[in-house]
Amino acid sequence: MATTAATTYDAQALPGIHTRLKRRGLLPAEHLVDGGYTSLVHVEQAAREHRVTVTGPLPGNPTRQHRQNEGFGRDDFHIDFDRRQVTCPQGQVSKGWHGPHPTSSPTAAPLIVARFTKSQCQPCSVRARCTTSRDSARNVGFPPRELRDLQVRVRAEQQTPDWQARYAVRSGVEGTVNEFAHGHGMRRCRCRGQSKAHLQHIFTAIAVNIERLSGVPPTDEAPPSRPPTAFQNFLDQHGIPRLKSWRATSS
Numbered sequence: 001m002a003t004t005a006a007t008t009y010d011a012q013a014l015p016g017i018h019t020r021l022k023r024r025g026l027l028p029a030e031h032l033v034d035g036g037y038t039s040l041v042h043v044e045q046a047a048r049e050h051r052v053t054v055t056g057p058l059p060g061n062p063t064r065q066h067r068q069n070e071g072f073g074r075d076d077f078h079i080d081f082d083r084r085q086v087t088c089p090q091g092q093v094s095k096g097w098h099g100p101h102p103t104s105s106p107t108a109a110p111l112i113v114a115r116f117t118k119s120q121c122q123p124c125s126v127r128a129r130c131t132t133s134r135d136s137a138r139n140v141g142f143p144p145r146e147l148r149d150l151q152v153r154v155r156a157e158q159q160t161p162d163w164q165a166r167y168a169v170r171s172g173v174e175g176t177v178n179e180f181a182h183g184h185g186m187r188r189c190r191c192r193g194q195s196k197a198h199l200q201h202i203f204t205a206i207a208v209n210i211e212r213l214s215g216v217p218p219t220d221e222a223p224p225s226r227p228p229t230a231f232q233n234f235l236d237q238h239g240i241p242r243l244k245s246w247r248a249t250s251s
Helices: 010-023 040-050 064-068 145-157 161-167 170-183 194-214 230-237
Strands: 030-032 053-055 078-080 085-087 096-101 111-115 139-142
Touching: 010 040, 030 161, 040 053, 040 145, 053 161, 170 194
Parallel strands: 030 053
Antiparallel strands: 078 085, 096 111, 111 139
């Protein structure tokens, strides 16, 4: 159980969680987390320092072209790390390579910026598909090679049925979080101070574990199935099949 200030990013707490688990000999081989914890930097750090595979939805490409599904996004540019240059879809080669530079986000990867010149971009016949700026040229930002390779690999894995089936287990974790938040008032501190709030979280977790253990049937009996939710009852009443994982839906 980890308690942090409300202003702390989820991903910032991940290294400390792994360090404490290692100290107690409880590190998992795979750690299923939600999208708030999947910082590219910390995914790489967990694998390198603790040999833990952090599995969760990696944030998508934030560029305008990728969000609107039109124009040339970052993935349409060929990155040559050995020559330190980037080639655009029209064959123009970047004239500048800067960084990696740290970003303003405490959990974001450092960025390398490849710059094109005005003389390359302004005469381009498909300039509108690349940039909306009338005067400036296109810049392309991306993480260093090791993080870039990891990013490409993880995003590809997230589209496979095997990854989606493994990540479906995460729904049980979300159910537990919901139980703590709405069933036991974990979003309200009964005492002042983070140390006292941490004690409240620990005592609540102990109480929930005791409650669950008391409901476990004898070993010779099959465990009772979890009752369906109101939404699942609605699907059944209207003949709509349930998905094993709601995250398996594709746009």
